[in-house]
Amino acid sequence: MRIFDIISKKRHGEKLSDEEIKFFVDGYTCGDVPDYQAAALCMAICCRGMDEEEVSALTYHMMNSGDTVDLSALPCTADKHSTGGVGDLTSLVIAPTLATLGVNIAKMSGRGLGHTGGTIDKLESIPGFCTALTGEQFMKQVRDIGVAIIGQTADLAPADKKLYALRDVTATVESLPLIASSIMSKKLAAGAETIVLDVKYGSGAFMKTPEDAVNLADAMVKIGRDMGRRMGALVTSMEFPLGRKIGNTLEVIEAVEILRGELEGDAKTVCVNLAANILSLAKNIPMDEAFDAVNEAINSGRAYEKFLTWIAAQGGDVSYIKENRLPVGKFTREVVSANDGYVSGMDTERVGLASCMLGAGRVTKDDEPDLSAGLVLHINPGEKITAGQSIATLYTSDEGKLDGAEKMLLSSLKLSDAPVEDMPTLIYKVIR
Ligand code: URA
Numbered sequence: 001m002r003i004f005d006i007i008s009k010k011r012h013g014e015k016l017s018d019e020e021i022k023f024f025v026d027g028y029t030c031g032d033v034p035d036y037q038a039a040a041l042c043m044a045i046c047c048r049g050m051d052e053e054e055v056s057a058l059t060y061h062m063m064n065s066g067d068t069v070d071l072s073a074l075p076c077t078a079d080k081h082s083t084g085g086v087g088d089l090t091s092l093v094i095a096p097t098l099a100t101l102g103v104n105i106a107k108m109s110g111r112g113l114g115h116t117g118g119t120i121d122k123l124e125s126i127p128g129f130c131t132a133l134t135g136e137q138f139m140k141q142v143r144d145i146g147v148a149i150i151g152q153t154a155d156l157a158p159a160d161k162k163l164y165a166l167r168d169v170t171a172t173v174e175s176l177p178l179i180a181s182s183i184m185s186k187k188l189a190a191g192a193e194t195i196v197l198d199v200k201y202g203s204g205a206f207m208k209t210p211e212d213a214v215n216l217a218d219a220m221v222k223i224g225r226d227m228g229r230r231m232g233a234l235v236t237s238m239e240f241p242l243g244r245k246i247g248n249t250l251e252v253i254e255a256v257e258i259l260r261g262e263l264e265g266d267a268k269t270v271c272v273n274l275a276a277n278i279l280s281l282a283k284n285i286p287m288d289e290a291f292d293a294v295n296e297a298i299n300s301g302r303a304y305e306k307f308l309t310w311i312a313a314q315g316g317d318v319s320y321i322k323e324n325r326l327p328v329g330k331f332t333r334e335v336v337s338a339n340d341g342y343v344s345g346m347d348t349e350r351v352g353l354a355s356c357m358l359g360a361g362r363v364t365k366d367d368e369p370d371l372s373a374g375l376v377l378h379i380n381p382g383e384k385i386t387a388g389q390s391i392a393t394l395y396t397s398d399e400g401k402l403d404g405a406e407k408m409l410l411s412s413l414k415l416s417d418a419p420v421e422d423m424p425t426l427i428y429k430v431i432r
Pocket of ligand 1: 083178179180183
C-alpha cells in the first residue's frame with residue numbers, strides 16, 4: 001500500500017477502505033508518513049468529504065493510536081465535551097454537580113488555544129490546583145469523591161495530537177469528518193460510558209450556522225453510539241459569549257457564583273441543561289426528574305460543597321474561593337460605548353481575542369497565559385445601551401495591553417437603531 005495512492009484516491013472523491021485509513025493513521029503516528037503527505041490527505045478530505053463508514057474508521061484508528069483509559073472499574077462514568085467557546089465555564093459547574101448525584105466524572109480536559117478558553121488553564125488559576133495526577137491518583141480520587149479533572153496525557157490519541165497541530169497550520173481544521181473524528185477519538189479513548197457534547201454554533205464557533213453544528217453533532221453522536229457509548233448532544237449558541245466573565249480566574253469566579261446560587265443567566269441555563277441530559281442518560285431517568293435533581297443539587301448548596309471538596313482534593317487552596325480573593329489583574333479599564341443603540345450582536349471571536357490580548361490566552365502553544373487577565377461584560381444580548389455607558393471592564397497584569405484589547409472589544413460590538421426581533425436561540429437543539 002502507498003500513501004500516494006490513498007491521497008490520489010481521496011482527491012478523486014473515492015471512498016477509502018478501513019485498511020487504507022489504518023495505514024495512514026498508523027504511518028503518520030509513527031512518522032513513516034511525512035507531514036506533507038498527511039497535509040495533502042487532510043486537504044483532500046476537506047474538499048471531498050468522507051462518508052459515515054470512513055469517519056468511523058478514522059475515529060477508531062485514531063482512538064487506538066495510543067493508550068485508552070479503562071474506567072470499567074467505576075460505575076456510571078460520564079464525560080462532556082464542548083467544541084470550544086468564549087466564557088464557557090460549564091465543566092466547572094457540571095462536574096461537581098453530577099458528582100453529588102452519583103455520576104462519576106473522570107475527565108481529561110484541554111488548554112485554551114486561539115480565542116477559546118480551556119478548562120485546565122481555568123483550574124490552574126486556583127492557587128495550588130494540580131492538573132497532573134498519576135493514573136492511580138486519578139482513579140482513587142474519582143472513587144473517593146466522584147470527580148477528577150486532569151490534563152490530557154500525551155499518550156491519549158497521539159494521532160489526533162499530531163494531526164490537529166498539522167491541520168491548524170494547513171487550513172484544514174474546518175472539515176466535518178476531521179473535526180468529528182478528532183473530538184470523538186479523544187472522548188472515546190478517555191473511557192466514559194456516557195458522553196454529552198456541547199456543539200457550538202455562531203461567530204465564536206467553528207460551525208458558523210446552527211445547521212452545520214447539528215450535522216456535526218449528529219455525526220459525533222452516531223460515532224459514539226456505534227462504539228457502544230450512551231450519547232447525547234446539545235447544539236448551543238456562541239453568537240454571544242456564554243458567561244459574562246471571560247478569562248481564566250474570572251470564569252472560575254463566575255462558576256462559583258453559579259454554584260452558590262448567586263447568578264442566573266445563559267451560562268447557568270446551559271450548565272443545567274447539559275448536566276440534566278448527562279444525568280438522564282447516565283442513570284436512565286426521565287428528563288424532568290433529571291432537571292429537578294440538578295436544580296436541587298445546586299440550590300441546596302451540595303454542588304458548591306462538592307466543588308470545594310474537589311478543588312481541595314487536587315491541592316487547590318479553597319480559602320481563595322471561600323474568601324472571594326482569587327486574584328484578578330491589577331490594571332483595569334472601563335470600556336464605554338461610543339453610540340446609542342440596541343445590542344444586536346457581538347463578534348464572539350473578537351471578544352475572545354480581546355481577552356487573549358489582555359494576556360488570558362496563548363498565541364503559541366508554549367506561551368504562559370496571565371491567568372488573572374480577562375474581561376467582564378456589562379451588557380446583554382438585545383439590551384438598549386447609551387453612548388458613554390460601560391460595556392465591559394478589562395483586567396490585566398500588563399498595563400500596555402489595555403489599548404489594543406479595548407479596540408478589539410469595541411470592534412466586536414454590533415448595535416442597531418431598532419429593537420432586535422430575532423435573537424439567536426441559546427439551546428438550538430437537543431440530540432438524544
Ligand atoms: N476540537 C478538537 O479537538 N478537534 C477539532 O478538530 C476541532 C475542535
